[in-house]
Amino acid sequence: MVARSLGLMSDLKRTPLCAQHLQLGARLVPFGGWEMPLQYSTLTREHRAVRTAVGLFDISHMGKYTLSGPDVLAQIQRLVPSDLARLQPGQAQYTVLLNEQAGIIDDLIFYCRSPEHWVVIVNGATNDKDRRWLAEHLQGVHFDDLTGTHTLLALQGPAAVETLQPLVDIDLARLGRFEHAQVSLAGKPAFLARTGYTGEDGFEIMSLEPEGIALWQSLTAAGVPPCGLGARDTLRLEAAMHLYGQDMDESTTPLEASLGWVIDWDKPDYFGREILLAQKAQGTERRLVGLTVEGRQIARHGYGLFDGEQQVGVVTSGTLTPTVDRPIALAYVGKPFAPIGSRLEVDIRGRRAMATVVKRPFYRRAL
Amino acid sequence: MALEYPEELKYLDSHEYLRVEGDTVVVGVTSYAVDQLGDIVFVSLPEEGDRINRGDSFGSIESVKAVEELYAPLSGTVLSVNTVAVEDPALIGSDPYGDGWLIKVRLADPADELGETMTAEEYRERVEG
Numbered sequence: 001m002v003a004r005s006l007g008l009m010s011d012l013k014r015t016p017l018c019a020q021h022l023q024l025g026a027r028l029v030p031f032g033g034w035e036m037p038l039q040y041s042t043l044t045r046e047h048r049a050v051r052t053a054v055g056l057f058d059i060s061h062m063g064k065y066t067l068s069g070p071d072v073l074a075q076i077q078r079l080v081p082s083d084l085a086r087l088q089p090g091q092a093q094y095t096v097l098l099n100e101q102a103g104i105i106d107d108l109i110f111y112c113r114s115p116e117h118w119v120v121i122v123n124g125a126t127n128d129k130d131r132r133w134l135a136e137h138l139q140g141v142h143f144d145d146l147t148g149t150h151t152l153l154a155l156q157g158p159a160a161v162e163t164l165q166p167l168v169d170i171d172l173a174r175l176g177r178f179e180h181a182q183v184s185l186a187g188k189p190a191f192l193a194r195t196g197y198t199g200e201d202g203f204e205i206m207s208l209e210p211e212g213i214a215l216w217q218s219l220t221a222a223g224v225p226p227c228g229l230g231a232r233d234t235l236r237l238e239a240a241m242h243l244y245g246q247d248m249d250e251s252t253t254p255l256e257a258s259l260g261w262v263i264d265w266d267k268p269d270y271f272g273r274e275i276l277l278a279q280k281a282q283g284t285e286r287r288l289v290g291l292t293v294e295g296r297q298i299a300r301h302g303y304g305l306f307d308g309e310q311q312v313g314v315v316t317s318g319t320l321t322p323t324v325d326r327p328i329a330l331a332y333v334g335k336p337f338a339p340i341g342s343r344l345e346v347d348i349r350g351r352r353a354m355a356t357v358v359k360r361p362f363y364r365r366a367l
Numbered sequence: 368m369a370l371e372y373p374e375e376l377k378y379l380d381s382h383e384y385l386r387v388e389g390d391t392v393v394v395g396v397t398s399y400a401v402d403q404l405g406d407i408v409f410v411s412l413p414e415e416g417d418r419i420n421r422g423d424s425f426g427s428i429e430s431v432k433a434v435e436e437l438y439a440p441l442s443g444t445v446l447s448v449n450t451v452a453v454e455d456p457a458l459i460g461s462d463p464y465g466d467g468w469l470i471k472v473r474l475a476d477p478a479d480e481l482g483e484t485m486t487a488e489e490y491r492e493r494v495e496g
Contacts, residue, residue, distance in 0.1 A: 038432075044406050234431060298408065298431070298434075300434070320409075
């Protein structure tokens with residue numbers, strides 16, 4: 001083995017919960033410019049906690065904005081392929097910011113408080129880029145960046161409702177998937193959304209720093225296990241949720257990334273629309289697929305996929321997951337190899353393993 | 368988790384340990400390495416009878432987080448391979464100094480080759496600073 005360099009931690013940003021993480025024995029690693037907890041106990045234990053009961057994540061590194069003004073809806077409609085005009089107050093939409101070439105600038109969630117008032121949550125590593133893009137393309141919109149003043153916690157798992165219910169003043173059973181509300185949480189205001197990145201039921205909770213720290217402390221003291229980025233990655237991959245910068249970036253369009261479901265084909269003009277229409281008509285040359293891999297070795301980011309001697313694709317994310325207990329991966333493959341059931345070989349550091357294109361997600365929770 | 372470094376072993380800065388038994392040496396990875404790797408899911412090792420050379424890769428150890436090469440701390444012939452650990456790599460994580468050993472090697476030259484090892488105390492200072 002070789003000693004691995006973890007980079008210069010001193011240049012990294014820390015969330016307001018960093019002291020809590022250290023106190024809980026977290027191993028901290030650099031992630032997208034932030035020093036973040038990788039795990040507190042073990043990745044497998046944290047993963048299973050979220051699948052079977054509940055787990056708590058600090059995701060305060062994510063970008064958090066509010067957009068307000070009379071003309072907000074018309075302006076944000078130009079930036080995304082989803083029809084945000086369909087949203088009622090209290091509803092949210094996962095979508096992508098597109099550039100003029102239909103390349104994905106980021107994936108993000110727009111939460112509609114009202115047509116004049118939106119909450120937007122974006123990836124931590126792309127926060128600066130997104131903020132610049134929005135500033136450049138939104139006129140007359142009041143933009144408020146909450147990233148530095150607010151925490152964001154994710155409480156995820158089948159026991160999330162019963163865990164959180166005693167702390168809030170609304171009936172959580174009445175808050176549907178992807179719905180959100182302004183609530184009183186332990187007597188303080190909080191933004192509560194039934195969203196997440198694990199494939200489980202759960203909530204994302206945004207509040208001012210002191211309230212976020214208090215919530216973290218009260219939940220962990222009550223026995224909710226804190227979970228790190230390691231479990232977050234295996235959970236999201238089982239649910240076939242994409243990681244920006246790894247499974248998609250500005251060189252991929254939503255159709256190539258198998259995110260066609262976020263596109264409303266009838267909505268008015270937006271960046272990249274002509275290119276998406278052309279791709280829809282002609283099909284894309286490559287697309288993101290799910291793979292299962294034979295054996296126990298993990299097909300990791302960057303590993304090549306082969307049909308005989310011809311390289312026909314590349315792995316973007318891979319892991320061996322606690323729930324499915326076999327190697328799974330996301331990969332871009334050429335059109336002929338995208339259908340379910342296609343057989344390919346993945347080059348794992350010089351050795352070939354058979355891989356099969358399978359239906360995504362790899363894991364789906366029982367409803 | 369409190370990490371242990373048994374006194375009777377010799378340690379490499381690449382996080383392998385050596386248990387010297389006459390002219391044979393048992394090679395494994397330290398509890399520090401195991402702790403850094405996290406859940407171990409796969410290990411590839413040489414075959415019995417293979418010749419390994421000091422400094423060369425003799426296999427790899429893989430966790431969900433990362434893959435690390437295993438480097439031979441000495442030159443010799445592989446006498447036996449821990450096939451139980453190959454079948455159940457979690458054993459390396461749960462018992463690195465016992466049932467989770469990796470290979471047993473007969474030294475090519477018993478008089479040589481073990482010069483650059485550390486004692487348990489030196490290794491502890493190195494990894495825990």
